[in-house]
Amino acid sequence: MDFSQMLPMLVQEAELFTPAYVEAADWLREQRPEPELIVDAGSGPGVISCLLAEKFPGARVVAVDGVEPLLAEARARAERLGLADRFSTVEAELSDGIGDLEYPADLLWASRSLHHVGDQRAALEGFVRSLAPGGTLALLEGGLPTRFLPRDIGIGRPGLQARVDAVHDEWFTRMRAELPGSVEETEDWPALLTAVGLRHMATRTFLLDLPAPLSDEARAFVVTALTHRRNGLAEGLDPEDLATLDRLLDPDDKASVHHRTDAFVLTAMTVYVGVKPE
DSSP, X not given: OOTTXXXXXXXXXXXXXXXXXXXXXXXXHHHSSOOSEEEEETOTTSHHHHHHHHHOTTOEEEEEESOHHHHHHHHHHHHHTTOGGGEEEEEOOGGGOSOOOSSOEEEEEEESOGGGSSOHHHHHHHHHHTEEEEEEEEEEOOOEEEEOSOSOOSSSSSOXXXXXXXXXXXXXXXXXXXXXXXXXXXXXXXXXXHHTTOXXXXXXXXXXXXXXXXOHHHHXXXXXXXXXXXXXXXXXXXXXXXXXXHHHTOTTOTTSTTTOSSOXXXXXXXXXXXXXXX
């Protein structure tokens, strides 16, 4: 996956999903009220990194990612928001750890980045080594697929998004298997946190519910997300479903998501919290 090419979509999604991330950050403040160093492992363009810097004004924040163009965007964002004096970046592949830190992290946030590492358990062990005693790891993985449309949209066969999700799940399995050093791992995240030496303290799911009618920003994201799925999963999609997606993405078609009044954005993101023994 070329994440540098995905930069605009990554920013668009993270900004739209900000209400859910704000709830998650507020919840983490209850778990870890005054961290000195926060690490965002797999930060991407730094939208959430900067949010964490805003929510924890006494902390330094380090954004870690393996793609320099994404880190450059993170630094630029921190500068625009007036956070640059306590914001820095480290270029590192998570499979190799999170690079050199000034001192151990008090809070390590990893949002949908772990599943891009072949050996997830080994990566978690690296995260734990970078935590201070009593430090907190917040892992966002799983949840529910994002949905945009009703089951029956009046064109094509009903249940389009469920079938697209099924094709995506098959792609995800292949993607995981093809990662360097890939190791199969049961996605029991609390058990995995425990296996790497953390005490599983809490799990919470955060809902993003943007009902119809959508704002222009939310509608633009629906177009981006469906375009990404249509292009990325084309080989596995049924021809009829592919044709339906093409209609949904055609701005000249009145049945498209550019014009529909029933489009929405609904998703759920689950965060698992583990604490390193002191």
